[in-house]
Amino acid sequence: VSAGPRRELAGIAREARRLLETVRESRWSGVEALPETPAAAAPRRGAAPRPGAARPRHPAPPEAPEQAAAARVPEPIPPGLDTLEAVAAAVASCTKCPLHATRTKTVPGEGSPTARLMFVGEAPGADEDEQGRPFVGRAGQLLTDMIVKGMGLAREEVFIANVLKCRPPGNRDPLPNEVAACLPYLRAQLAIVRPEVLCALGRHAAHALLDTKAPIGRLRGRFLQYEGIPLMPTFHPSYLLRTPGDKKIAWEDLKLVLARLGLPVPGARGAGGGA
Numbered sequence: 001v002s003a004g005p006r007r008e009l010a011g012i013a014r015e016a017r018r019l020l021e022t023v024r025e026s027r028w029s030g031v032e033a034l035p036e037t038p039a040a041a042a043p044r045r046g047a048a049p050r051p052g053a054a055r056p057r058h059p060a061p062p063e064a065p066e067q068a069a070a071a072r073v074p075e076p077i078p079p080g081l082d083t084l085e086a087v088a089a090a091v092a093s094c095t096k097c098p099l100h101a102t103r104t105k106t107v108p109g110e111g112s113p114t115a116r117l118m119f120v121g122e123a124p125g126a127d128e129d130e131q132g133r134p135f136v137g138r139a140g141q142l143l144t145d146m147i148v149k150g151m152g153l154a155r156e157e158v159f160i161a162n163v164l165k166c167r168p169p170g171n172r173d174p175l176p177n178e179v180a181a182c183l184p185y186l187r188a189q190l191a192i193v194r195p196e197v198l199c200a201l202g203r204h205a206a207h208a209l210l211d212t213k214a215p216i217g218r219l220r221g222r223f224l225q226y227e228g229i230p231l232m233p234t235f236h237p238s239y240l241l242r243t244p245g246d247k248k249i250a251w252e253d254l255k256l257v258l259a260r261l262g263l264p265v266p267g268a269r270g271a272g273g274g275a
């Protein structure tokens with residue numbers, strides 16, 4: 001075989017390998033790509049399957065039963081958690097994981113019960129633990145700027161929550177048992193608020209929701225989904241404080257979120273310049 005066809009064959013083989021990897025990752029990690037645009041493709045409010053509905057989260061790939069067996073099965077939403085107040089009350093008295101012993105206040109989340117957009121971070125930090133409110137420290141101020149100055153929304157019209165409702169000591173990474181114990185509260189909040197779009201802030205939130213270990217840099221920039229809800233992973237505001245050069249990349253993600261919601265990008269100014 002001469003050099004030309006050999007190069008061509010090698011290129012085809014490379015592309016086939018790349019496609020296979022993509023398929024494997026998307027099927028087995030819970031990551032499911034959605035169409036990026038247009039907004040018309042987004043599920044209408046109320047049309048998205050509710051978290052907890054009888055719907056397999058990780059359909060078993062028939063050719064890989066061992067992978068299906070390893071897939072995470074979400075814990076059911078505890079009965080009675082059908083209002084945001086009920087979720088907050090349950091969280092306030094929760095002792096399901098060891099974090100209850102070291103928290104000052106629980107941080108259930110806050111915002112509009114009819115929010116079209118929900119932000120999900122990983123866990124409360126020191127300021128949040130002190131005040132019992134999500135994203136109120138320096139990273140919270142940046143998130144507020146991204147929402148208000150960048151997206152042209154009021155903080156009160158979105159919903160802001162974390163995967164964990166109690167602070168891990170020293171702001172360490174969430175542990176898998178803590179995520180598993182706490183996730184039903186977030187799923188209850190999703191079932192109540194029924195946002196049209198989710199935005200996962202940072203790799204820990206994205207990993208908890210998408211059941212993947214892919215780097216946030218690879219996950220961000222396109223819509224995936226969590227239980228039928230379009231989900232945009234993007235950088236955590238804490239990371240953006242440390243790496244301000246990446247604010248413009250996060251802003252690209254937020255512009256996709258606005259488009260998905262059918263909302264205009266306000267002015268020419270974005271969080272990348274003003275936050």
Ligand code: SF4
Nearest residue numbers: 094097100166181182
């Ligand atoms: S982090 Fe979640 S599961 Fe753990 S004690 Fe707090 S509310 Fe309960």
